[in-house]
Amino acid sequence: MREVHQHLSEIVSAIVPEARIEKYRLPNDTGIDLFLMNEDYPTGRLPYEAAMKLMEQPFYWAFCWASGAVLAQYIMANPELVQGKRVVDFGCGSGVVAIAASKAGASEVVACDIDPLAILATRENARINDVDLVISEDFDQIEGHIDIIIVADVLYDRDNLPWLDRFSARADDVLVADSRVKNFDYPPYKQVAQVDACTLPDLDESLEFRDVRIYRA
Incomplete structure (x- = not known):
């Protein structure tokens, strides 16, 4: 095969x-x-x-985008954020943050992305990291209580900003990592970390896009 x-x-x-x-x-x-x-x-x-x-x-x-790498590391350094909890990784891409949440002790991790190739990549990356993920292609079809939603690198399109309200309304806790939106002011989100990082493989992005910040609601 x-x-x-x-x-x-x-x-x-x-x-x-x-x-x-x-x-x-x-x-x-x-x-x-x-x-x-x-x-x-x-x-x-x-x-x-x-x-x-x-x-x-x-x-x-x-690509493992800078914000995804930073959020994955942040979660694994602070496992109490996800331990024993039901987690949804919105816009999972490569699956890096979902994998980190699973490795950090989440009871269930739902990796969600509308791109079928991202779903394939996430499944394969979960396999090589020996973690189990639930896969979803539609956020609105995820049923039941969500303890925490984790989100990285989805605010590059300003049309996605209304999702911030949906996240905080849907889950008890939300973590968003981003390097694109400057002067971020979206209550109840508050900055909890700031890290310099780059995308893998390196895209030689400008310094402003290596400035990753994590916000929590």
């Missing part, structure tokens, strides 16, 4: 030549492994057709 990460490699290389999916160990103390884009992936201009395809279905799941 063909490995899922090989299938994902074929998908990315069909659009971005010489791109592939490789296994990484996160360069922090989480001990989390992820299948991500190769570090030496091509960065030149893509042909128009390939660029359009990539815009239609960006490979968000093929």
Whole structure:
């Protein structure tokens, strides 16, 4: 049977030549492994057709974004946030934060993303980290009580800001990690941490996007 990460490699290389999916160990103390884009992936201009395809279905799941890495590390350094609790990871991408919550002792972790490739990647990353996740493709279909919602790297689009109210209304506790929104002022969210970090593989982002802040409601 063909490995899922090989299938994902074929998908990315069909659009971005010489791109592939490789296994990484996160360069922090989480001990989390992820299948991500190769570090030496091509960065030149893509042909128009390939660029359009990539815009239609960006490979968000093929990177461990700075905010996701920071939130994963924060949760594992503060396991009492999730221990014995039902957790929902909204916009799970690679699944890194969901995996961290599971490793930190959550009773159940629901990894939610609308991108079917992100779901595939999350399943595969959960497998190599030996954790069990519940998978959901629709936040509105998640039933039952939620103790805490964890969210990383979803506020890049300002149209997503109304989700902040939905999160705080749906769960007892919310943790949001973000490096895009400046002058963040959305009560009842309050900043609880600030960390300098970069995306893996490194996108050579500007310093402002390496400034990751965690907010809690």
